[in-house]
Amino acid sequence: MTLPERRVYLDHSATTPVHPRVVEAMAPYWSECFGNSASSHTFGQAAASALEQARQTAADVLGCHPSEIVFTGSGTEAINLALWGVAWAARQGGRGNHIVTAPVEHHAVGRTVDQLRELLGFEVTRVPVDGYGRVDPHDVAAAVHPGTVLVSVMAANNEVGTVQRIFRIGRVCRERGVLFHTDAIQAAGRIPLELGEVDVDLLALSAHKFYGPKGVGLLYVRRGTSLVPPITGGAQERGRRPGTVNIAGAVGLATALRLAEEERVAECARLRRLRDGLIEGVLESIPDSHLTGHPVHRLANHASFAFRGVEGESIVLNLDLEGIAASSGAACADGGPDPSFVLTAMGLSPDWGIGSLRLTLGHDNDEDDVARVLEALPGIVERLRASG
Numbered sequence: 001m002t003l004p005e006r007r008v009y010l011d012h013s014a015t016t017p018v019h020p021r022v023v024e025a026m027a028p029y030w031s032e033c034f035g036n037s038a039s040s041h042t043f044g045q046a047a048a049s050a051l052e053q054a055r056q057t058a059a060d061v062l063g064c065h066p067s068e069i070v071f072t073g074s075g076t077e078a079i080n081l082a083l084w085g086v087a088w089a090a091r092q093g094g095r096g097n098h099i100v101t102a103p104v105e106h107h108a109v110g111r112t113v114d115q116l117r118e119l120l121g122f123e124v125t126r127v128p129v130d131g132y133g134r135v136d137p138h139d140v141a142a143a144v145h146p147g148t149v150l151v152s153v154m155a156a157n158n159e160v161g162t163v164q165r166i167f168r169i170g171r172v173c174r175e176r177g178v179l180f181h182t183d184a185i186q187a188a189g190r191i192p193l194e195l196g197e198v199d200v201d202l203l204a205l206s207a208h209k210f211y212g213p214k215g216v217g218l219l220y221v222r223r224g225t226s227l228v229p230p231i232t233g234g235a236q237e238r239g240r241r242p243g244t245v246n247i248a249g250a251v252g253l254a255t256a257l258r259l260a261e262e263e264r265v266a267e268c269a270r271l272r273r274l275r276d277g278l279i280e281g282v283l284e285s286i287p288d289s290h291l292t293g294h295p296v297h298r299l300a301n302h303a304s305f306a307f308r309g310v311e312g313e314s315i316v317l318n319l320d321l322e323g324i325a326a327s328s329g330a331a332c333a334d335g336g337p338d339p340s341f342v343l344t345a346m347g348l349s350p351d352w353g354i355g356s357l358r359l360t361l362g363h364d365n366d367e368d369d370v371a372r373v374l375e376a377l378p379g380i381v382e383r384l385r386a387s388g
Helices: 020-026 042-062 075-093 107-120 137-143 166-176 247-285 312-321 341-345 367-387
Strands: 069-072 098-101 123-126 148-152 179-183 202-206 217-221 289-291 302-307 356-360
Touching (some): 042 247, 069 075, 075 179, 075 202, 075 217, 107 123, 148 166, 302 312, 312 356, 312 367
Parallel strands (some): 148 179, 179 202
16 A cells, blocks of 8 residues: 555644754754753853753743752653652651542553552542533532642643643632642643642643653642652752753753743644634534534644544554544553543443544644545544444
8 A cells, every 4th residue: 555645643642743943952952062960060060051041941931930840851750750749748747648630630640649549548539520521620629628638630631632620720729728730741832821820839741742852841849849759869950850950851841831832822723723623524524423522621732532333543543544643542452442541531431432533733734634634534434334
């Protein structure tokens, strides 16, 4: 089979290409300014200066103090630092033993709180979500009790694109004196993240989700938040994340974050138009198709669907043969398809839950790409249903 010459990338929630200006900003810190930022000589001082400038840039975008920025090796590490760090600090101070979260969180949150329950005996409450995958702040309020040390609810869902009510959830936590963590990894460059406007104590980001490099993340830690780092070693990042700092990565993350915020309003308006055309076209052209996630309160670049009676992974493989990169929320295990845990939590039955498809747009996508999908996808679903 001859593959299409032009390939369409619609998996920007998985990763994004690095912005050329980010590559340019990072380049000197691989070869010219290669010093260890912990060294006191001129090479180290130059690296330390670049690191602190990156920290200042990130803080300016987020509206926080530079000392509240911790650079990490990934978004997953940032989340683990937040959850384990708060849990250890709470255990050390004898302050409580209860964590509140949701059943639609990324595994970086879900599996970490499960470890805290299994290994350290923490009590975990997962508040329900509605059919759109949204948490009700009233349910969070009802779940919090005097032993609660942390609430963790993501800003936007990676699989279905639903944007959570983190402003209201943060207010609930602040009123009750409970720390609030949010996984904002899908949100940067797509929704406002002005930390002066939301009562969040810990917030995780990952550079490669907003046109930065892989292998670098960020954790915002509000001043005064008790955190015992799960990684021990040197004094880097004020002792909160020991290990030689990835200067090029920090510079890349900060540059990408600044560009994402500068472009956010115009780019989201453009992507929203493409997204809405994609959603309308899929629902009109494919019988037994269902939009997953909230129809309005969703990421501007995010379209997600469930198709009855067909496996999402099979759709993804067939789209790839047509030159279109997409993803499915359903994972294959033990030789058979498992329903998406996110869709299951939202109340979709298994015959829908295995047929999930995520199409996420980015800088290089245009109307022609949407047309390519709408030309290819209906026939793929029809053939798979007929062969099943």
